[in-house]
Amino acid sequence: MKKFFSLSLIMILILSMLAGCSTVESAGKANDDNTLVIWTFFGDVKLMAKKFEEKYPNDHVIVKVFPGDQYKTKLQTALQAGGDDAPDIFDLERSYMGKFINSDFPVNLTKIGGEELVKGYVPYVQELGRDKDGDLMAVADTSSPGGFWCKKANAKKWLGTDDPEKISKMVESWDKIIKLGEKINKKSHGKVHLISHFGDVYNVEAYHLQPFVKDKTLQIDDGWKKAYKIQKEIFQNDVGAHLEFMSAGWNNALNEGNVILTAMPAWASFMIDNEDGKAENKYAVAKTPKGLYFGGTYRAINRASDKKKLAYKFLKFVTSKEWQQFNLEKTGNAPALKSVYKDNFDSYTSPLTGHLKILKQYYDLVEDVPAQKAGKYSEDLLGTWRIVAGQGIKDDKDFNDVVTQFKKKVRILYPEIKVK
Secondary structure (H helix, E strand, O other): OOOOHHHHHHHHHHHHHHHHOOOOOOOOOOOOOOOEEEOOOOOOHHHHHHHHHOOOOOOOOEEEOOHHHHHHHHHHHHHHHHOOOOOEEEEEOOHHHHHOOOOOOOOOOOOOOOHHHHEEOOOHHHHOOOOOOOOOOOEEEEOOEEEEEHHHHHHHHHHHHOOOHHHHHHOOOOOHHHHHHHHHHHHHHOEEEEEEEHHHHHHHHHOOOOOOEEEEEOOOOOOOHHHHHHHHHHHHHHOOOOOOOOHHHHHHHHHHEEEEEEEEEEHHHHHHOOOOHOOOOOOOEEEEOOOOOOOOOOEEEEEOOOHHHHHHHHHHHHHOOHHHHHHHHHHOOEOOEEEHHHOOOOOOOOOOOOOOOHHHHHHHHHOOOOOOOOOOOOOHHHHHHHHHHHHHHHOOOOHHHHHHHHHHHHHHHOOOOEEE
16 A cells, blocks of 8 residues: 655655756856855746846846755755855745754844734744744745635536535535535446545645644644544545545546546646646636645745845845735746735636636635644654554554554654653
């Protein structure tokens, strides 16, 4: 049986693919006083740098893009070593950013007026950039919301409608999803499934529950028991198609339609085959039972940099309304600023969803996500739980057995965490 890979690890691999496997640089010389060096795993940062240089022609940015599977190690080594080879600004991925922002590497943005950068931000996007003391250490320019994507024709055939609001009502709770999924599975003789995988429950619920560590002690939110029960029902009743997020079969189902609702982020729409425009106006986005987001890329200033003023100027640009509006129109990446959402409620459309105004859907979802800090252990323990619970579901294990196995893993992997 396949192991459940951490969602964040999958995202890193995807971003590595997008970025390419070699270091890429824009114009500029690192030793110039008006030149910044940015390290990232995400190739689109080059567009960000280009727009910054257009706005400030006397400033220059060197963007170094590294493969995602190597980036974290390279960055940590460079920051520890210091010297001229270290970046002025460095990007952090959601899966490991908690470790970096709670270290001595980034500049404390709160102490240099950085609260202004995230004024008016979606609450959880702002909170994720804060360290354990509540100080702002890193900022993002997007909110990475997710929803249930569906092919309109497929939804109309099996659900009787392709209206996102009506579909959202039909799947506003897991109980409704299970009942509807059982009905569709029976009607299609097992050929069509309502959702991709029972892991969708994990993806939606994970950031609505309390973190696994509090005061260096392991805690397990009661919500995990309920989520586990729901996942087992979805698995045992074939409500899901047993296709893990971003797997080859998952991608096929997204394009072919044998899964009606695919939970995925706005930025993953590149997975839809739109060659020669064949997918334009063919998709809709409905709401998940609770607010959903996937991943996120944050930027921090290196405390050892001698160009902090210029680096702050860059962060001010990418957190601005100007950049986030452009980025929305150019790439479809949903903004972090609430005002950019609201300004585009009645106007923004994407080729894949045609005339549908999808930003209101996403806004309602991101507003529903609780604001939590990116803890040192948060993503690692979520990944461990995902693996243990996923196997428990397949083996029909009792929840208490899963908890026991999880605690054993935590004791081995993180001996510094107290396990009762």
